[in-house]
Each structure stands twice: as C-alpha cells, then as structure tokens.
Amino acid sequence: MNNLKRKNIKISIIISILAASLLSLLxxxxxxxxxxxxxxxxxxxxxxxxxxxxxYNMCVHFLDVGKADCIYIKCEDKHILIDxxxxxxxxxxxxxxxxxxxxxxxxxxxxxxxxxxxxxxxDVINSFEIDNFVMSEIPQKIIPTFTTYKKMLKSIQDKQLKxxxxxxxxxxxxxxxxxxxxxxCRQYDNLNNNSVVMRLEYGNDSFIFMxxxxxxxxxxxxxxxxxxxxxxxxxxxxxxxxxxTKDFLEKVAPEFSIISVGKNIHKLPKKNIIKRIKKTGxxxxxxxxxGTIILRTNGKGIDVLTERRIA
Ligand SMILES: [Zn+2]
Numbered sequence: 001m002n003n004l005k006r007k008n009i010k011i012s013i014i015i016s017i018l019a020a021s022l023l024s025l026l027x028x029x030x031x032x033x034x035x036x037x038x039x040x041x042x043x044x045x046x047x048x049x050x051x052x053x054x055x056y057n058m059c060v061h062f063l064d065v066g067k068a069d070c071i072y073i074k075c076e077d078k079h080i081l082i083d084x085x086x087x088x089x090x091x092x093x094x095x096x097x098x099x100x101x102x103x104x105x106x107x108x109x110x111x112x113x114x115x116x117x118x119x120x121x122x123d124v125i126n127s128f129e130i131d132n133f134v135m136s137e138i139p140q141k142i143i144p145t146f147t148t149y150k151k152m153l154k155s156i157q158d159k160q161l162k163x164x165x166x167x168x169x170x171x172x173x174x175x176x177x178x179x180x181x182x183x184x185c186r187q188y189d190n191l192n193n194n195s196v197v198m199r200l201e202y203g204n205d206s207f208i209f210m211x212x213x214x215x216x217x218x219x220x221x222x223x224x225x226x227x228x229x230x231x232x233x234x235x236x237x238x239x240x241x242x243x244x245t246k247d248f249l250e251k252v253a254p255e256f257s258i259i260s261v262g263k264n265i266h267k268l269p270k271k272n273i274i275k276r277i278k279k280t281g282x283x284x285x286x287x288x289x290x291g292t293i294i295l296r297t298n299g300k301g302i303d304v305l306t307e308r309r310i311a
Contacts, residue, residue, distance in 0.1 A: 056296035056303070058177075058202050060232075063096065064287040064307065066262030067238050068116035071209065072097060075202060078175045080107045082198075082209050087119035087148050094120070094127045104129040106174055111195040111211025113138065113149040121148070125155035136196045137165045139187045166196055168224065177202055182226050183217045192237060193217045199230060203299015208252060210236035210243065218248035231302060232256045232295060235277070239269020239286075249280055256302060258293060259286040 058075040065085035070093055073080040079102050084093045097105075105128050110118050113135075125133075133156065138144075156163060168185035171178070183197035195211025208230045214237060221228060222245075233254035236243035238261040257277045259269050269286065277284055283304075285293050291307025 056298055058205075058297050058299070060207060060295040061100075062234070062258050062260055062285075062287055062293040062295075063093075064262070064290075064292040065092070065260070066116075067260075067264040067268065068119065068262070069111070069211070069234075069238075069260045070120075071234065071260075072100065072102075073200070074100065075177050076175050078106045078177065079104065080109070080174070081105050081124065082109045083111055083117040083211070084121040084124050085119050086116050092120060094123050097124070097128070102128065105131070107132045107134065107179075109134045109196055109198065109209075110152065111197075111209070112136065112191045113144050113146070113152070114191055114212065115146055115148045117211065118148055118152050122151040122155040125152065125159055125161065130159075130161060132164055133161050134164050134166055134196060136167070136184050136194050137187065138191065138194055139189065142189065142191060142194075144191065168197075168221070168226065180226065182208065182221050182224075182228065183213055185220050185224060188216060190214070192242070195236075197221065199227070202297065205232070205297045205299055205302055206230040207232040207234070207295075208254075209234045212237040212243070214240075214242040215245050215248075218243065218245050222247050222251055228252045230254055232258065233282070235259045235269070235273070238264070239273050240266065241270045241273055244273050244276060246276060249276065253280065254282045256295065256304065257282045257284050258295075259284065259288075261286060261288045263288070 061072040063070040063072065063085065068086040069083040070085040071082040081097070108124065108130050110121055166181045168181055168183050170181040173179065178201040180199040181196065182199055184194050188194050192212035192214050193216050195213040195217065197211060197213050197217065198209050200207045208228070218236070228251040230252050231254065233252050235257050239259040261268050274284060285304065285306065287293060289308070289310055294305040296303045296305065
C-alpha cells in the first residue's frame with residue numbers, strides 16, 4: 001500500500017466518524033426537543049387538574065406552545081379551536097383536546113396558513129369530527145407552498161370537509177356565543193394581514209382573536225363601524241411591532257391582553273408593545289412567562305388561571 005492510498009483511507013475513516021457523530025447529535029437533538037415538547041403538554045395536564053373549570057360555562061385556553069398560536073375554547077357544550085400550533089410534535093394538540101374530552105369540534109378556525117398556526121391542523125382534522133372549518137380567502141399570488149399547508153389541504157380533501165371562507169362583517173351564533181368576523185375586509189398582499197380576526201361575545205364578556213393581523217388590517221378595522229370594544233384581546237402577531245397600533249388598542253380597550261409567544265430570534269414580544277398595552281390599563285399575560293393561560297367566565301367577568309405565577 002503506498003502512502004497516498006493510506007492517506008486516502010485515513011481521510012475516509014475520519015469522514016465516516018464525523019458523519020456518524022453528526023447523525024447521532026441530530027438524533028439526540030431531535031429526541032431532546034420532542035421530550036421538551038411532551039413535557040409542555042404533560043405540564044398542561046397538571047394545570048387542568050388544578051383548575052375547577054366545571055364551575056364556569058366558558059373556558060378559553062391559550063396553550064403554551066412557544067411562538068405559535070393554539071387556543072381551545074369550550075363554551076357550554078360547544079368546542080372551538082383557533083389554530084393548531086407549530087408542527088414540532090404531531091400529537092400534541094390532539095392529545096390536549098382528547099384530555100379535555102373533546103370528541104367533536106363545532107368550529108375550527110385556521111387564521112392564516114403559516115406553520116406556527118396550522119402546524120398540527122392536519123392531525124386535528126384527521127382526529128375529530130368537525131362541523132365548521134373557517135379560513136379567509138388568500139390571494140392567488142401569495143398562496144403558500146409549505147408542506148404544512150399542503151398537508152392541511154389534503155386532510156380537508158380526504159375528509160371532504162367544506163371550507164367556509166369568511167369576510168369582515170359576517171355574523172353567526174354558536175349556541176349562546178355570538179361570533180363577529182372583524183377581518184379581513186379586503187385582500188392584502190401578506191399572509192398575516194389576511195388572518196381571520198374574530199370577536200366572540202358571551203354574556204357581558206367579549207374576546208378578540210387577532211391571528212397575526214398587522215397594522216394595515218387593524219387600520220381597516222378601526223375605520224369600519226364594527227364593534228371592537230372587548231374585555232380580552234389576543235394580541236396580534238405574538239407581540240410584534242407590526243401590530244397593536246395605538247388607535248386599534250384605544251378602540252378595543254381590553255381589560256386583559258394575552259400574548260402567545262415563546263423563545264424566538266425576533267425578541268418578541270417587543271417592549272414598546274407591552275408598554276403601549278400596559279399604558280391603557282390592560283393586564284398583560286404571556287404564555288412564555290405565565291405558561292398556559294385559562295380564562296374562565298359565566299358571562300359576568302373573567303377569572304384568570306395561569307400555569308405559573310409571576311410576581
Ligand atoms: Zn404567527
């Protein structure tokens with residue numbers, strides 16, 4: 001064997017060892033990440049055990065799913081899901097709903113087709129009977145090609161589910177819940193602004209769910225004559241400075257503001273947005289610090305339950 005051949009064999013061995021180490025690291029990383037997510041959902045289970053939700057007719061769960069949205073609402077005998085978190089773990093959202101004894105969803109809303117909102121939607125669709133599936137109409141030129149979106153559409157097609165496309169101004173009722181669609185009132189050139197924005201009213205309490213709607217959509221809502229006044233605001237776009245304008249906040253005048261957010265490179269929620277919200281006198285709850293947040297009501301005032309207490 002000449003020197004050159006020996007050298008080549010040595011290089012091959014080193015490359016093989018490096019490749020094997022990299023593969024093991026990747027596998028371990030994925031495993032640890034999944035473990036972490038399972039822990040989140042296990043923690044949620046303990047929160048449910050602590051809560052006595054049966055005393056309340058309506059419970060709104062803001063799940064701690066990182067920088068993503070997933071909101072489960074039970075109102076009397078109706079079950080609603082707004083968005084389905086990120087794709088990280090395929091069974092997380094479904095597991096949570098099963099633990100809540102959900103066997104059928106009366107209404108599912110996919111606010112907009114970004115992965116942090118529809119990540120597990122295909123799994124939800126495959127697992128439950130769904131009465132109404134709501135989305136907004138996305139302009140042809142920005143229809144996404146993401147795998148999560150394709151998977152969601154395939155599940156919808158396989159189940160022969162009808163998509164109801166909603167627009168601002170539409171109203172409907174679900175049991176004793178009044179539902180008003182506040183946005184989109186037109187088509188926008190980015191997905192966030194095409195988010196379905198919805199106001200729910202139960203007795204004296206009301207909730208606005210923003211998806212990731214940004215200031216262009218907020219400005220249109222402010223200019224409309226729709227009622228924006230609400231007890232609770234699910235803050236738009238994870239507390240990013242693209243959203244929650246002063247004018248919009250003034251119109252909503254929320255008593256409670258909820259931010260669904262986790263570790264992220266964009267440093268969300270932005271400090272100026274928190275400051276702006278607090279200045280209105282609203283209490284701020286965040287899933288990254290409070291963990292999962294459950295708002296409970298009988299239609300005469302909100303009671304807040306959080307997984308973690310913040311001093
Ligand atoms: Zn988002």
